[in-house]
Amino acid sequence: MQTLTDKQRKVLDFIRSRIAHNLPPTIREIARELGFSSTGTVRDYLQALQQKGYLKRSKALSRAIELTQGSLGIPIIARIAAGNPALAYEDIEGHINPDDLFLGRLSQADVFAVKVKGVSMVEAGIMDGDIAIIKKQPHANNGDIVAALLEDNEVTLKRLKYKAHTAFLEPANPAYQPIYKDFSVIGKLITIIRKY
Amino acid sequence: MQTLTDKQRKVLDFIRSRIAHNLPPTIREIARELGFSSTGTVRDYLQALQQKGYLKRSKALSRAIELTQGSLGIPIIARIAAGNPALAYEDIEGHINPDDLFLGRLSQADVFAVKVKGVSMVEAGIMDGDIAIIKKQPHANNGDIVAALLEDNEVTLKRLKYKAHTAFLEPANPAYQPIYKDFSVIGKLITIIRKY
DNA sequence: CTTTATACCACACATTTGTGTGGATGTCAA
DNA sequence: TTGACATCCACACAAATGTGTGGTATAAAG
Incomplete structure (x- = not known):
């Protein structure tokens, strides 16, 4: 990526901050913010930034400024x-x-989160209080960590195993017993998040 | 929050998806997408959605649709x-x-990430391959998990401890030795992320 | 039966907005 | 000196855009 001049960086920073607030600026908003009295000046900057590869524009569309580097x-x-x-x-x-961290290419509707309770999965590095991002799906493969719905409507995180045509939930902590009772897989673990 | 009708939800979903792509739609873009031939129809929907508390609008500003619930x-x-x-x-x-997951109220410039290598922190639930989000800071408190720079320019994740006025880095895995050699704290762990 | 909310339409109008044209100044390298 | 580039300006114009006015129709609630 080519280097920017100080002023070009200021323009880019302003655009970046506005995009972070979910509303890219218009050419005239940029001019007002940076103290330009002409829209032509802003166009020159946008052209320079576009040529240097920092942004893309869809022409004739208001506010259609897209940053090349993830903001x-x-x-x-x-x-x-x-x-x-x-x-x-x-x-x-x-x-x-952050945006495609859990979602990847998934829609928001296909994903939910569970706060981990207990230490039944510590050996898998999943601690009490962690947030598990789950992709909704009724099936999973042998060995996948899944969110499962138990009889009492509780959601639990365990490793799904198949043995002799029987599916069961296996805790990663050997101090806990595997679960053979009625359960249904509601999703598959895709991400673990822990805040300190 | 009041309930939405099916059509209202469709309008909201479209707006949400567009905001997720960093460019809220214009009234006419909504009309086109939903198959309306009048801008007045869209205005009615936006009014309804605003009244029910799902979005806010800055009037007379193009594309100025802001969602109340995090998008x-x-x-x-x-x-x-x-x-x-x-x-x-x-x-x-x-x-x-996702947006304030690592950042909280931090600026992007105050944060970086390290990919965890090795198993020296498994007992703290930090596994090989995990991504550690680090807030840049040269100091930390006793017991904080920090990113530290070692002599060979390697970045490592360990627990910072003070004992008798001496700072050292303590692995969570007892099979590893604490580090007393020259090191400097470059940041503090704020989030752990693991993708499956 | 009236009111309210939902769900549409057509059309006009003032602003907002992107773009185009035509400059001007200064710097820096060739 | 010439040319490229960065940094500004004024102004015009068409298209995009939000808003206003005034309709029609249906269903549910009172």
Whole structure:
């Protein structure tokens, strides 16, 4: 990605902040914010930013400014240049984007979350209080961690296993017993989130 | 929140999906999508949705539709009405919003991510391959899990401990030795994310 | 029967908005 | 000096856009 001038960065920052608030700016809103009296000036900036690869525009559509870099992408790093207080990243392994973190290509309606209760899955690194993002689906494969509905309407997170044509729920913690009783799979674990 | 009719929900869903793509629709775009031939029809729907508390509008501003409920909030559930294939949620404990999941009120520049390597923190439920969201800060309290920079520029995740005025890094896995050698804290763990 | 809410339509009108045209100034490298 | 680029301006114009006015029809509630 080409470097930006200070002013170009200011324009980009403004656009970024507005997009983060779910309403990209119009050309005249940018002009007002940056103190330009002409719309032509803004067009020049947008052209420059587009040419340098920072944004895309759908022409003749109001507010249709799309950022190329994910506005909320967070870099995943492995190594950091030593002695650098600014944390300039040495090795960036990739980026994570909050937006498609759980969803991937799923619709919001296909996903829900469960707060983990208890320690029956600690051996799988799933702790009490973790948030489990579940993709709704009535079936799962052997070994998948699933959200299952028990007789008392409680939702529980366990590993689904098949043995001799019988499905059962296996806790990762050996101190707990597998569940053979009536249960139904309601979804499959796709993400675990833990806040500190 | 008041209930919506089927058509009202369709309108809301369309708006929601467009906002998720960072460009709220215009009145005429809604009309086109839903098959209305009059802008007045859309205005009636927006009025209804606004009155029922699902959205807010800034008048005379193009595309200025703001959803009241987080557009990407995912419900956290504990119990589910039995025998309900639609998964109508019985108990909703809250919502998680991807946007402020790691950030909270932090700026994007204050945060980065590290991919966890190895099993030195398994006892803390942090597995190999997990993504750790780190808030940049040079200090942390006793017992905090921190990202630390080692001599070889490697970033590692350990628990920070103080003992007799000496700081050291303690793995959660007793098979590993604490680190007393030169290290510097670069940030504090705020979120763990694991994708399946 | 009247009222209220829902669910549409047509059309006009003032603003908002993107775009186009035509400049001007300064810097920096070739 | 020439050219590319960045940084601004004024102004015009067509298209997009939100809003207003005034309808029709149906169903449920009082």
